Each structure stands twice: as C-alpha cells, then as structure tokens.
Amino acid sequence: MSEIRVGIVGFGRMGRLRAQVLSGLSPFRLMGVCDIEPGLPDNPEVPVYRDYRALLGSDIDAVIVSTPNHMNAEVTLAALDQGKHVFCEKPPARSAEEMRRVLEAERRHPALRLKYGFNHRYHEAVQEAGARIASGRYGRLLWMRGVYGKSGGPGFQENWRNQRDYSGGGILIDQGIHMLDLFRLFAGDFVEARSFIQTAYWDIEVEDNAFVLLRSAAGPVAMLHSSATHWKHQFSLDIYLSEGYVQIDGILTQSRSYGRETLICASRNFAERRFSTGSPREEVTYFDQDASWLLELEDFARAIQEGRPITIGNSTEALRTLELVEMIYRSDPSWSERAQPSAVGLRGGGEP
DSSP, X not given: OOOEEEEEEXXXXXXHHHXXXXXXXXXXXXXXXXXXXXXXXXXXXXXXXXXXXXXXXXSOSEEEEOOXXXXXXXXXXXXXXXXXXXXXXXXXXXXXXXXXXXXXXXXXXXXXXXXXXXXXXXXXXXXXHHHHHHTTTTOSXXXXXXXXXXXXXXXXXXXXXXXXXXXXXXXXXIIIHHHHHHHHHHHOOEEEEEEEEEOOSSOOSSOSEEEEEEEETTSOEEEEEEESOOSSOEEEEEXXXXXXXXXXXXXXXXXXXXXXXXXXXXXXXXXXXXXXXXXXXXXEEEEOOOOHHHHHHHHHHHHHHHTOOOOTTOXXXXXXXXXXXXXXXXXXXXXXXXXXXXXXXXBTTTBO
C-alpha cells in the first residue's frame, strides 16, 4: 500500500489519540502536528507548527482535524482547497450553514476524500446490532430510546465546549450527536422533533440536558436524553421491533466509565406458556475491545488509496445529522431564541 503523509491540526487529547492510532497503521506517516499550546515540545522527527496554514502548505497528503468546534469547518475547507484529504472529528461544524460551505469545497475537489469521526458506528455492539436487525429476525422497527449521560466534573464550566461561540451548543452537539447518528443509522431521516433544552445545574451558557422526541420519515419514534448532569455515566440504546428487541448497554470509551459494552437480543414470545409474558429469554454478548478508532482510520486510508467514496461518516450524512441537531434546538422555542454562535476569530493569525 502506498504511503499517506498526514498532519494533525489540534494536538490535544483527541489529536494525541489519533497520533497513537496512526503509529500502528502502516499506510500513514505522521509528518507534522499543529497546536498553539506553548508546552507542546518540538520534535525533530515530527515538526510542530503554530499556524495550521503552514502545516497545510507542507508536503502532506491528508490532514486530521481535531480542533475546537469553531475551527472544524474552517480548517477542513482550507485543507480541501489546498488539495488535502481530510478526516475531521465530530461535530463537523457549529452549524449546518458552516457545513454547507464545506460541501461546496468538497464538490470543487471531487478526487479528495472527506470523512467525519462518528466512531460509534464502528463499535462491535453497534455493528452486530445492525446485522441482527438487517437479518429480519426481529421484524420491523417500532421505536428507539437512547440515553447518553455524563457527569461533567472539575473544570467542566470553564471548558470551551460550554462556550457557545466556540462549540455551537452544549451536551447535545458534543455528545448527544453520536446517539442521533445511531438513530439515523437504524431509522433513517427524522421529519419532526419535540424537545426541552435545559441548563439545569451547571453555570454555563449552553445546555446541560436535552430531552428529545423524534418522528422518522417512515413513522418510528425515537426518544433521547442527552445529559451532563447524569452523575453516573451511562450509554444505552434500546431498539424495539415488531418481533423482538435489540439493546446496547454500555460502550467502551477511553475512560472505561460507561460500562462493559453489551448486546442484548430477544424475540417477542406470546406462544410458549412456560415463559413469563414480558420476560423473554435473552441472548447476551459482551465486547471487551474497542477497535473503532483503528477501523475508521483504516477506512479513511482505503478510500484514499482505492479512490472509493466514503460510506460511514461522509459529508452528506454528517450534514443531515447536524441538521437534526438544529431541528431539535429549534423545536424548543424558549431555547432557540437565545443568541446563535458569533464568528470567533483565529488567534495569532491562523492557529486553532
């Protein structure tokens, strides 16, 4: 496989994680990183840039964008116009309007590949759930319920993710967007939303809770609670179908605080009297390895080398999920009346 020379813009927690994964992928060669943090040591083997435009102008084929939300669209657009393939973390932008400008740039460069980091689709429990549902064994989709909650913690109020101009929103666009992406994976697009968007506890200018009810174009309904006041970390996705159910309880993360990743499947059973109605026999599968970070970058590499389209995490899907986020915000009139993100300028002439 031919080498892919890559740079990373934004070398915080996610940028360092991506660098670690890249080190085990033979097609990639890390050629430089960009960050404005003064404590980032210079490395003679991997140059450190303070201006992302200088990195984009260097001898690289692709860039990983792991900046705060307000920079995601700007850096991605600039990279495409510099002729670079792009892998960008979620959310793709602060708004659908920003994202549409990225799609315009992508259309100008059809030979380039643009992928977004919705890594939950690569988790084994999610992929196995999709295979079970696609088999038809459990019938047609009726409804879904998702809970994605975290506790905040020390320094939460000061984090840039809770500053509207930098983030575009709070817990919904930061973490809940993953659950919305999974809703769309299993149910398609949604046409109607009802929501209560709250700042219930934290002294921040964005939401710390989103209570959401969605109706899909095909009819099934989905419920979401995305929370930063969930003092016990929780990930759960319940998918109920006409002939049974598929549940994902827990998901493997870097912190390992969301529990063991578990898939629970069962068929509806009204016929056999020896089983109690409402308590069917369940099949339980545990997953103890998280290969999602590796798998999505492998997909990115293959798309570049083989010239094939991006399937998981492509720009069109990313835009639709971001549009769903905006639909949810708008559906609570008291919340949608609040100020929208303003343009946050670049610090120091182009740095993230």
